[in-house]
Amino acid sequence: MKKIGVLTSGGDAPGMNAAIRAVVRTACVNGIEVYGVKRGYNGLMNGDLEQMTLRSVSDIIHRGGTMLYSARSPEFKTEEGMQRAIDVCHSRGIEGVVVIGGDGSFRGARDLSLRGIPCIGLPGTIDNDIACCDYTIGYDTCMNTIMQMVDRVRDTSESHDRCSVIEVMGRSAGYLALNSGIAVGATSILIPEIEYDIERDVIERMRRTQKTGKRHFIIIVAEGIGGVEELAKRIESETSVETRAVVLGHVQRGGSPTARDRVVASQMGYSAVKLLMQGVGNRVVAMQNDQIIDYDIFDALQMSKTINNEHYKIAYDISI
Numbered sequence: 610m611k612k613i614g615v616l617t618s619g620g621d622a623p624g625m626n627a628a629i630r631a632v633v634r635t636a637c638v639n640g641i642e643v644y645g646v647k648r649g650y651n652g653l654m655n656g657d658l659e660q661m662t663l664r665s666v667s668d669i670i671h672r673g674g675t676m677l678y679s680a681r682s683p684e685f686k687t688e689e690g691m692q693r694a695i696d697v698c699h700s701r702g703i704e705g706v707v708v709i710g711g712d713g714s715f716r717g718a719r720d721l722s723l724r725g726i727p728c729i730g731l732p733g734t735i736d737n738d739i740a741c742c743d744y745t746i747g748y749d750t751c752m753n754t755i756m757q758m759v760d761r762v763r764d765t766s767e768s769h770d771r772c773s774v775i776e777v778m779g780r781s782a783g784y785l786a787l788n789s790g791i792a793v794g795a796t797s798i799l800i801p802e803i804e805y806d807i808e809r810d811v812i813e814r815m816r817r818t819q820k821t822g823k824r825h826f827i828i829i830v831a832e833g834i835g836g837v838e839e840l841a842k843r844i845e846s847e848t849s850v851e852t853r854a855v856v857l858g859h860v861q862r863g864g865s866p867t868a869r870d871r872v873v874a875s876q877m878g879y880s881a882v883k884l885l886m887q888g889v890g891n892r893v894v895a896m897q898n899d900q901i902i903d904y905d906i907f908d909a910l911q912m913s914k915t916i917n918n919e920h921y922k923i924a925y926d927i928s929i
């Protein structure tokens with residue numbers, strides 16, 4: 610393989626730049642030309658690509674976001690859009706592509722691989738919701754950001770003897786909510802994967818801890834559940850604890866990546882190019898039990914990931 614592309618797709622995640630850097634540097638030192646594709650699959654369809662060199666990726670390892678920009682590209686899912694992307698690859702001599710993104714982006718990578726453009730997927734999403742991976746690039750940074758933000762909310766919540774209901778990201782996955790909830794000592798954690806009852810899991814728990822002298826409360830709610838304003842009103846009316854709702858929003862997706870995200874992203878970017886150099890495509894690079902491994906994309910997309918019930922139980926038992 611003499612010429613490859615690299616793109617970032619879907620929601621951005623801190624550490625994507627470190628992954629891009631690793632891909633570009635590994636390709637360059639192995640004599641492979643590497644092209645940065647702008648704005649995900651849009652760039653591939655529109656021929657928006659630029660050759661990158663060792664120096665193109667200087668001073669990005671510590672930056673959040675993605676220097677290649679990201680996009681969601683509905684047109685790429687159509688037969689016509691896909692064909693345009695393939696035509697661009699052929700006309701520009703791109704023989705393989707590293708796709709950094711989530712499950713949706715991997716579906717695109719699988720389809721491109723099927724049509725003769727070998728692709729390697731790297732898991733980049735703050736949600737940590739990719740089934741074949743214990744860990745995704747961006748998760749650690751996001752968890753630390755949530756922890757820092759909630760610690761600030763806690764200061765003021767404590768000063769006023771209030772309850773703070775805090776929504777964290779994760780439209781369909783509760784990993785961020787569950788683990789950040791443990792990290793901040795939330796009284797209750799509501800996630801889409803585990804059935805909940807507001808009376809039992811929020812109000813009653815607050816009442817129980819009130820009896821032991823607790824006067825301020827943090828409730829973490831995953832984005833996929835939503836309704837934090839209504840929940841705050843209900844808590845206030847049922848417990849008489851003054852309650853405020855906070856939606857942390859996109860602040861969670863930005864910021865300088867943590868050491869963990871930089872290291873994992875660097876390892877994964879390196880592995881992706883090594884796979885392409887062996888002529889291997891249609892693979893996802895994953896982390897399992899602290900090892901970097903790879904899976905067939907078809908198999909990876911068939912897998913399912915479940916919340917660790919033990920983690921939920923720990924959160925429940927010790928936040929009393």
Ligand code: ADP
Nearest residue numbers: 619620681682683685710711712713714716717
């Ligand atoms: P993520 O990669 O973070 O899961 P999306 O689900 O938004 O994000 O997917 C990113 C992009 O991947 C989409 O905009 C689309 O271009 C491409 N994509 C998503 N699903 C498919 C699919 N089933 N087939 C082909 N391409 C897809």
Ligand code: F6P
Nearest residue numbers: 620621734735736778779780832
């Ligand atoms: O990247 C994943 C994610 O941050 C989800 O947690 C969230 O639901 C979604 O993306 C929000 O995406 P956007 O606001 O960019 O459409």
